[in-house]
Amino acid sequence: MRAIIIGAGIGGIATAIRLAKKGYQVDVYEQNTYPGGKLTAFVQDGFRFDAGPSLFTLPELVDELVSLQAPNVEISFDYKKLDESCRYFWDDGAELTAYTNPERFGKEVEAKFDIPAKKIVEYIASAEFKFEKTARIFLEKSLHKSSTFLSPQVIPAVLNIYKMGLFESMHQLNERKFKDEKLTQLFDRFATYNGSSPFKAPGILTSIANLELNRGTFYPEGGMHEITMKLVKVAESLEVKFHYSSRIDEILIKQHQAVGVSLNGEQQLADLVVSNMDVYPTYKELMADQPQPEKVLNQERSSSAVIFYWGVNRNFKELGLHNIFFSNNYKEEFKHIFDSKDVYEDPTVYVNISSKLTKTDAPEGMENWFVMVNVPANSGQDWDKLIDQIRKNVIEKLSKRLKLDIAEHIITEHILEPRTIESKTSSSGGALYGTSSNSKFAAFLRHPNFHRKIKNLYFSGGSVHPGGGIPLCLLSAKIIDDLTPHAST
Ligand code: FAD
Structure with missing residues (x-):
């Protein structure tokens, strides 16, 4: 057949x-x-870039x-679990490193934000609980076959429905749990892992945090x-x-x-x-x-992205594999993406640097930066104009926070954006996640x-x-x- x-x-x-x-x-x-x-992936001027996903x-x-x-072949796929999941930076100078061990991350939060470590450990345990109880029904089976809903795995999910956060948004849930703006923002960000807004996505999606912060973030050998x-x-x-x-x-x-x-x-x-x-x-x-x-x-389409692939001619010790530079107004940022369908002037910037782990991804003494901003799916916006503005705003934001003019260190550049994501993969609107x-x-x-x-x-x-x-x-x-x-x- x-x-x-x-x-x-x-x-x-x-x-x-x-x-x-x-x-x-x-x-x-x-x-x-x-x-x-x-x-x-692609190679440009001696820098290798993973073009799309960076988080595994x-x-x-x-x-x-x-x-x-x-049986007659030996194909191995090697990867390692990372201790550190992401470095977070705010414009006011605050920074926090998230670890893939909840206790260690809890200690970091307690030391930096004066919030008890226990709160983080409990939050991540509750995220694991939601994931464990719902994954087998919502993710591993067809939702469109009655047999799925007649299976015994449905019972624990139904019995615990009140704990799932179905009736509030991710943001409401995180704000209620942490009563801290920065920590709420940090946990809200997991909505972007499927291209959504934390202000609209249901609280059950707080379970996504568990993948990175408990089950772990991994890195395949070679990228x-x-x-x-x-x-x-x-x-x-x-x-x-x-x-x-x-x-x-x-x-x-x-x-x-x-x-x-x-x-x-x-x-x-x-x-x-x-x-x-x-x-x-x-x-x-x-x-x-x-x-x-x-x-x-x-x-509604998920968000898309504008990605600048930059070869930079120096090393940045303060940065890790995954880095986030947060917007000062997260709510406004998502309003722009999903309501007015344009881009906020102070976007959250994600910088991924695979050469931190795969040295050959950049020439000696240099780094390969994947710099991504979430944007709306393509619906005919003036992307040339928007990309110019985003580039200027991103360079200004990173330069201020890293205390040097980033633009002077970019020696090669490539750009991927909603129109090119759409033309290269036929994804409607260039949406990253359907x-x-x-x-x-x-x-x-x-x-x-x-x-x-x-x-x-x-x-x-x-x-x-x-x-x-x-x-x-x-x-x-x-x-x-x-x-x-x-x-x-
Ligand atoms: P796609 O990757 O959408 O591929 C579809 C294929 O179909 C394409 O190769 C296309 O050329 C082909 N095709 C289309 N039409 C035709 C046709 N008519 N005939 C023949 N072929 C056709 N996910 C994560 O897990 N972690 C991340 O960190 C992450 N970050 C991302 C960052 C970016 C910039 C992008 C773009 C995506 C990211 N994602 C991430 C999402 C992830 O990449 C996608 O969800 C996933 O790769 C989509 O796979 P897919 O099977 O849907 O196929």
Whole structure:
């Protein structure tokens, strides 16, 4: 039996591995000349940059895929757990380092902010509790099959519903817990891990903090792009064929059944089709003559980003792998992103420096900076003008806080922004994580991993259930694995 996957994003590669392991002959068609979609990398003037994701959590989901490799090969995926998760900086001179051990982080908060360590430890334990009780229902299973809700795992979640924070926003919950502006801001930031606003996203998403601050932040040997490269190798070991520069134009549907795809006028038939491309263009471009689930497709997009990749010609001892320079007005920043759909003049700036851990990512004595600002998804804004303003504001903010003119140290630059994210990956609006989680019903409004009316058509990746980010994309593949039969010969 043959399976065709449209797109070699991380969700597509993971689905390819799982279907090949079930006996399918798998072909992946990718419009780009390379795999990985958003999870890719590039080299410029001697600096190597991971172009997309920089934060790696739940590595066991990658391990699980690596363990499916063919018996005759030895593909290893190596990574280490980091002690430090992120360095936080505020304009008034305050700074705080978060650790992946809750007790250690608690001590740091107590020393710097005079808030009892116990509060942090309890908060993170409650985040773990929420995650543990809900992950098996909301993330690891299809939300669109009644069997999910009849499983015994639903009972503890329902019994503890009052502890889940469903009825207040993340910000309200964090403000109530900490009664401290900076700590509230720090924990609010986890809403951005799925491209949402802490002022709108439900309190249950405070469980995200647990991933980084308890289960841990990890770093793959050689950088994030290794996740893509190793999983492609695993897929190839199972005889998955990757076809690059191959843009699919249509999903072929006959009598309510997906029967293949077409590219450049040529038909490729299959027993099963999986779209790993964003679900919006999947319907609008590849299934234009089918009924369109407009309510699902028109959900609010997650945030996008403007990223400056800077080669800088010196080292910064005060910075680590992950660094955040907070805005002075977080509420205003999110109002701009999700309401007026532009960019606040004092944005929060994330600086990731992989050369702190992989020395060869930058020439000796230099660093590779990935400098990211959250922005709205593309809806036709004047991005050239906005990017000029963001660049100026970011340089001013970092220069003030680091007490030197950053602009003088940038020796090479590349920019990625909503329009180019969209054109390189077909993600609607250049959204990083598909749709936002700015409502308590968001999880239920994401497109299912299967089509309700068209047999043999499945969906993986960040724009469908359970959502965006590497771990959730990998889980979408796992759900498809659960939903599909073994290949018969
Ligand atoms: P995508 O990466 O969206 O890839 C889809 C693929 O389909 C693309 O390769 C595209 O070319 C291909 N395609 C589209 N249309 C067609 C067609 N018609 N025919 C053939 N091929 C087609 N996540 C984290 O976990 N941690 C982070 O720190 C993090 N940071 C991020 C930072 C940035 C700047 C970005 C952009 C994303 C970040 N994310 C992060 C999100 C994460 O990268 C995504 O959720 C994830 O990689 C999406 O994977 P996907 O499977 O949905 O596929």
